[in-house]
Amino acid sequence: MVSNKEKIFDISIDLFSQFGFDGVSVRQIASKVGIKESSIYNHYNSKESILDAILDYYIDEMTSKEIPLSQASQNLDVSFDYFYKVGLDLYISKLSEPKMMKITRIILIESYHNEKIKNFVKMAIIDHAIAGWVELFDLMKQKKLIKDDADSKQLAESFFYYGLFLLYEHFIINYPEDDSEFLMKLGPRSENHMKLVFNSVRVVE
Numbered sequence: 001m002v003s004n005k006e007k008i009f010d011i012s013i014d015l016f017s018q019f020g021f022d023g024v025s026v027r028q029i030a031s032k033v034g035i036k037e038s039s040i041y042n043h044y045n046s047k048e049s050i051l052d053a054i055l056d057y058y059i060d061e062m063t064s065k066e067i068p069l070s071q072a073s074q075n076l077d078v079s080f081d082y083f084y085k086v087g088l089d090l091y092i093s094k095l096s097e098p099k100m101m102k103i104t105r106i107i108l109i110e111s112y113h114n115e116k117i118k119n120f121v122k123m124a125i126i127d128h129a130i131a132g133w134v135e136l137f138d139l140m141k142q143k144k145l146i147k148d149d150a151d152s153k154q155l156a157e158s159f160f161y162y163g164l165f166l167l168y169e170h171f172i173i174n175y176p177e178d179d180s181e182f183l184m185k186l187g188p189r190s191e192n193h194m195k196l197v198f199n200s201v202r203v204v205e
Helices: 004-019 026-033 047-063 069-078 080-095 098-110 115-142 152-173 179-199
Strands: none
Touching (some): 004 026, 026 047, 047 098, 047 115, 069 080, 069 115, 080 098, 098 152
């Protein structure tokens, strides 16, 4: 049986993704859940604390699928194409969950004017991802897969920011594009960009 706390969480995601964080009141959330407004505070201190829980859930879900550097090293030994495909498939699998799609939309839209979410995007999403890619490109240099003089930071930004653009394109520019159509195109577009960037710095034997 779904608890009231879970209902509050899920309905808040639905409402925030449709109307924005500022466009939803605690009273509306309670009404949709079917409880009194005061009952919300038995589970969350404020609407802001519901948002905090949503952001924590999102980053926990996304990072739970991260490939450890040791396994990444093994996958790179097979090929960079294989390594990238494994990571991309995990990412798309997680993103394709309806709840995660809705939270992604909340994050992208609210980052324009919500300081908490703007900082979340910068630190928990962008900075974290760029640091991880820099570490991987440095590893690829050690394995002689890419040129020694390749700029790991610039490569990391090229990889990550294109993926971020695809999300913005879907959730904001092309809204309300069908999610399944977007997810179907996400893999091939990401892989084509990966090959373009990787081929520019790969070591040719």
